[in-house]
Amino acid sequence: MSSERIILGIDPGTTIMGYGIIKVQHKKLSLERMGVLHLSKLPSHPAKLRRIFERTLELIDSYNPDELAIEAPFFGKNVQSMLKLGRAQGVAIAAAVYRDIPMTEYSPRKIKQSVTGAGTASKEQVASMLQSMFKITDMPKHNDATDGLAVAVCHYLQGELPVKPSSNKSGTPKTSKGGWAAFAKKNPGRIK
Numbered sequence: 220m221s222s223e224r225i226i227l228g229i230d231p232g233t234t235i236m237g238y239g240i241i242k243v244q245h246k247k248l249s250l251e252r253m254g255v256l257h258l259s260k261l262p263s264h265p266a267k268l269r270r271i272f273e274r275t276l277e278l279i280d281s282y283n284p285d286e287l288a289i290e291a292p293f294f295g296k297n298v299q300s301m302l303k304l305g306r307a308q309g310v311a312i313a314a315a316v317y318r319d320i321p322m323t324e325y326s327p328r329k330i331k332q333s334v335t336g337a338g339t340a341s342k343e344q345v346a347s348m349l350q351s352m353f354k355i356t357d358m359p360k361h362n363d364a365t366d367g368l369a370v371a372v373c374h375y376l377q378g379e380l381p382v383k384p385s386s387n388k389s390g391t392p393k394t395s396k397g398g399w400a401a402f403a404k405k406n407p408g409r410i411k
């Protein structure tokens with residue numbers, strides 16, 4: 220893996236989709252961009268899905284990320300909301316697969332834990348940690364933007380290799396596991 224890579228993080232949603240793009244250069248992170256996609260004024264769920272797909276492709280084509288990290292839908296009581304959120308996540312993943320970008324999915328708890336150290340942290344605590352980490356002076360109005368950024372940061376901090384969109388001979392997706400052993404091998408100078 221080269222010493223420079225770009226990670227696109229997405230917090231999928233059907234009202235607001237958050238995204239964050241970071242550059243990793245010699246193990247140092249820099250914020251490239253973060254923002255939101257407003258979807259509430261679109262007339263139908265299919266129109267929202269189309270716009271999510273288009274905007275994700277625009278981000279990929281503009282920033283050429285090496286990897287996509289995306290938040291997994293959380294398990295709620297409203298099945299219809301879960302289905303809609305899953306579709307939103309699916310079209311963002313489809314855009315990455317369409318551009319042959321490797322992707323990894325993280326649970327909301329894993330993202331919060333990676334960024335703040337606590338899986339039960341609030342959105343405000345995550346935003347505050349990111350503000351400090353990247354020295355952001357003008358914070359976005361919506362936490363969805365910092366949520367998207369948190370997904371990208373989580374992916375970097377996990378040090379896992381992403382799931383490639385291509386398949387092996389049996390037709391099943393290729394996966395690579397990272398974990399502590401892989402991190403230690405790739406980062407001998409960071410282990411004391």
